[in-house]
Amino acid sequence: MTATTGVGRGAGPVRQASLREHNLGLVLRQVANALAPISRAAVAAATGLTRATVSSLVEELIAGRLLLETEPSPRSGAGRPAVGLALAPDGVAGLGLEVNVDYLAACVVDLTGAVRHSAVLPGDRRGRPPGETLRALADLAADAVATSTAPIAGATLAVPGLVRPDGLVRTAPNLGWRGVDVRADLCIRGLDLAPAGLAVDNEANLAALGELHAGAASSFLYVSGEVGIGAGIVLDGRLFRGARGFSGEIGHVAVRPDGPPCRCGAHGCLEQYAGQEAILRAAGLVPGRPGEAAGRLAVAAERGNPAVLAALAEAGRALGVVLAGVVNVIDVPTVVLGGLYVPLATWLSPAVRSEVDTRVLTADWESVEVVPARLGVRAAAVGAAGSVVRAVRDDPARWLARG
Amino acid sequence: MTATTGVGRGAGPVRQASLREHNLGLVLRQVANALAPISRAAVAAATGLTRATVSSLVEELIAGRLLLETEPSPRSGAGRPAVGLALAPDGVAGLGLEVNVDYLAACVVDLTGAVRHSAVLPGDRRGRPPGETLRALADLAADAVATSTAPIAGATLAVPGLVRPDGLVRTAPNLGWRGVDVRADLCIRGLDLAPAGLAVDNEANLAALGELHAGAASSFLYVSGEVGIGAGIVLDGRLFRGARGFSGEIGHVAVRPDGPPCRCGAHGCLEQYAGQEAILRAAGLVPGRPGEAAGRLAVAAERGNPAVLAALAEAGRALGVVLAGVVNVIDVPTVVLGGLYVPLATWLSPAVRSEVDTRVLTADWESVEVVPARLGVRAAAVGAAGSVVRAVRDDPARWLARG
DNA sequence: GGCGATTTGTTAAGCGGTTGAATTATTTGC
DNA sequence: GCAAATAATTCAACCGCTTAACAAATCGCC
Known part of the structure; x- marks a missing residue:
């Protein structure tokens, strides 16, 4: 009986040092989450630590x-005025990178969450050798690093495909990548990736973090519609990766078990109803370069083209059926439509909402919101950069203890 | 920018006391997870704590x-013989309760995970007033408490319905319950529920914990087929409750968006294909008492009744379509078929496996297992009791510090 | 049988980190 | 100008872990 492997839960032993590490993070996050500069005393009150410890x-x-000390805030009441604390804009920054079907992107986000630099290099990357693409990305990244006044704590790369927890890209079908070890192949001038290393993650996961970063709710399902359809799940401010790290593959959830065949080998997958090519096909438009399909669809819909409107309604319905299923399973209060779906949200959302409202069991008393993403194309790169500073925020001790 | 509410993550401050609480749990779990009595020195080596601290x-x-000291284990090599440590069978126990459509159950599980007492009271509870049912349950529970030589650390109740995190039963359709505040209405002779309180949870969630307890993998999806269909999700040894606590409602995930109407108001829900009544209907059998349908189906299938075999294959296919979708979203390596599906697993599993294998995107390199549950009807009650002792195991300090 | 090697478990000194009280600093209000 | 109020620092005390030394119990080898 009872044979869970390992010890589970909070793994390691706790020495006094871990205690300080934890509290360091607690204080830093408290300052980060405050809307305005906050005093040591206020941090102490909010965390439950003593003022001595907080100091x-x-x-x-x-x-x-x-952290930085700022000018005392506008006075209120008697007493010695408080010295404000705020995140230091030049303390650390994170580098976010993205390889996508028709562009490469790099951006730098500082500790306060501000995007300090952002560059996009358009160009069709389908079927090009990974090494070539990674060299181009490395150049873009080196430029980004060079502009940063703050030390770069690490880098994260977004890839439109399945990424193993150790960073190996299992497959990125639309790029034509299979088994690419990005961590070994990418080296960036002017940046030593050894300490924190390079993290690699799925594009939808990082775009979801980008939305979180941009102020979305703390629990939501982010749907990334592109050629394929992926999802990033954020629960309670944290990315949910499933048991083995390949969560969110909603593109191959069945809408109709005996629907049209999908390139994955199954039938009736969501991608065949709400993927970019499926929508174009249903709308009677020709497939073009990956980046501009959404724009063409939006323009045609705006003009009232009936075939396009019908195609979007049908796609929305299929999306709604699948999203309702996902919400029934993981019970998130919000669905964020991203990628391709942002410019098309006007026409997709009603059908999605209607399906979700009728099919989600708890919808009667716990409403489910369907909203378009706040960030545009750059969501994944921003999310990637943000995940680096977020890591510093969550465990500042590790960053402070760097060689 | 960046406006996550609260502090997120590891919430509270950490004082030295929390440190000891953590390590107390670490040591206890280390002993619990060992297959045989283990020495202090071995615990120290495994946890990374020093022998002095472990002592x-x-x-x-x-x-x-x-904990208990046991006889030294069979010698090996030189040195002073080690004193074995093992969980104390009479240190604490948990009370598990279950209200279901056609029975009430109570059981006691001790710290070692052994079921020390188990009682089932059959009887149709559909449409009976909750107060009456809870009084009968309280009697059953009082008997269970009276048999226990170990102090009862708390109780958990399994209910076939939606349960709010605070314990209010939102709705249990098959019982006819709506908005029942079990924690206020249940009082058990001989047991003071004040300290730890009474936890209430969904039957599928607790049955999943029961399976975990019985030695299932540490990450799996438990499917509870009864009149309705629910699921409990266990990730890394922990119950996953979704963002708001209502996860796992797979009974109302769509199999065919325009399929037969469901009592939930939508169309083509899984329950209409693989729920108890749907299977009986498809098999051409009459609905009977809830408890015996599975048996009748299994007998008829055994005899080779073609209508029944076809009905089970169809149900398995529908189940497989939905489970594949869930696995695509949360990426669990194992699906455990429970409840009604245990006796029918022989006929359901092939169709489920086939759908899962073709529809799960990662199935090519990360296999997904489909296995029947190890525990029978008592899974939820055992899981409920187990969740109480598990809570003690995870935070022994709280139990030790009781008034 | 005795002695060293080996491993377990305990004891005592030391150190890191938080607490709590006292102290200093700086403002408002009367 | 002084009391009240609030902010931040200083310092002794305390708590829990670690290190190191020691005591206890067994094996193996001569």
Whole structure:
């Protein structure tokens, strides 16, 4: 009986040092989440730590250039005025990279969450050798690094495909990649990736983090519609990766078990109803370059083209059926439509909402919101960069202890 | 920018006391997960704590009657013989309760995971007033408590319906319950529920924990087929409850969006293909008492009744389509078929497996297993009781510090 | 049988980190 | 100008882990 492998839960032992690491993060996040500069005393009150401890922790964070003291805020009541604390804009930054079907992107996000640099290099990357694409990306990345006044804590790369937890790209069908070890193949001038290393993740996952970063709710399902359809699941401010790291593959959830065949080998997958090519086909438009399909569809829909409107309604319905299923299973309060679906949200959302409302069991008392994404194409790159600074925020001690 | 509410992550501050609480749990779980009695030195080596610290922690756990010293194990090599440590069978126990359509159940599980007492009271509970049912359950529970030599740390109740995180039963359609506040209405003779309180949870969730307890993998999807169909999701040894606590409602995931109408108001829900009544209908059998349908189906299938075999194959296919979708979304390596599906697994599994294998995107390199549940009807009650002792195991300090 | 090697478990000193109280600093209000 | 109020720092005390030394119990080898 009872044979869970390993110890489960909070794994390791806890020494006093871990205690400080935890509290360091607690204080840093408290400052980060405050809307305005906040005093040590307020941090102490909010965290439950004593002011003495908070002072000591803050001192360390300031020395590590993660926090700054600001001018006292507008006075209120008697007493010594509080010294404000805020995140240091030049303390650390994260580098976010993205390889996609028709562009490469790089951006730098600082600790405060501000996007400090952002560059996109258009170009069709389908079927090109990974090495060539990665070299071009490395150049773009090196430029981004060169512009940063803050030290770069690490980099994260977004790829439209299945990525193993260790960073190996299992397959990125639309790029034509299979088994690419990005971590070994990418080296960026002016940036030593050894310490934090390069993280690689699915484009939908990182775009979801980008939305979180941009102020979306703390729990939501992000749907990334492109040639394929992926999803990133954010629960309670954290990315949910499933048991083995390949969560969110909603593009191959069945809409109709005996529907049209899909390139995955199954029948009636969502991609065959709401993928970019399926929508174009249903609308009677010719497939073109991957980047501009959404625009063409939006223009035609705006003009009232009936075939396009019908195609979008049908796609929305299929999307709604699948999303309702997902919500029934993981019970998220919000669905964010991203990628291709952002410019088409006006026409897709009604059908999606209607399906979700009738099919989600708990919809009667726990409403489910369907909203378009706030970020555009850059969502994944911003999310990737944001995930780096988020990692520093979650465990500042590791960053402070760097060689 | 960046406006996650609250602090997220590891919530509270960490004082030295929390440190000890954590390590107390670490040591206890290490002993629990060992297959045989284990020495202090081995615990130290496995956890990374020093032997001195482990000794101190063990002393506290022995004083609290959670651990026992056993005879030294068969010798091996030189050196002073080790004193074995094992979970104390009489240190604490958990009470598990279940209200279901056609029976009530109560059981007691001790810290080692052994079921010390188990009682089932058959009887149709559909449409009966909740108060009456709860009184009958309280009697059953009081008997269970009376038999226990170990102090009862708390109780958990399994209900076939939607349960709010605070324990309010939102709705249990097959019982005819709506908005029942079990925690207020249930009081058990001889057991003070005040300290740990009474937890209430969905039957599928707790049955999933029961399977975990019975040694299933540490990540799996448990499917509970009864009149309705629910699922419990276990990831990395932990129950996954979704963002708002209502996860796993797979009974109303669509198999065919324009299929037969479902009592939930939508069309083509899984319940209409693989629910108890749907299978009986498709098999041409009359609905009977809820408890015996599975048996009748299994007997008829055994005899080779073609209508029944076809009905089961069809149900298996529908189940497979939906489960494949769920696996695509949360990427679990194992699906456990429970409840009604256990006796029917022989006929359901092939269709389920075939659908899962063709529809799960990652199935080519990360196989998905489909297995029948190990526990029978009692899974939920055992899981409920197990969840109580599991809570003690995860945070022994709280139990040791009881008034 | 005795002695060293080996492993377990305990004890005592030390150190890191938080607490709590006292102290200093800086403002408002009367 | 002084009391009240609030912010931040200093310092002794305490708590829990670690290190290192030691005591206990067994094996193996001569």
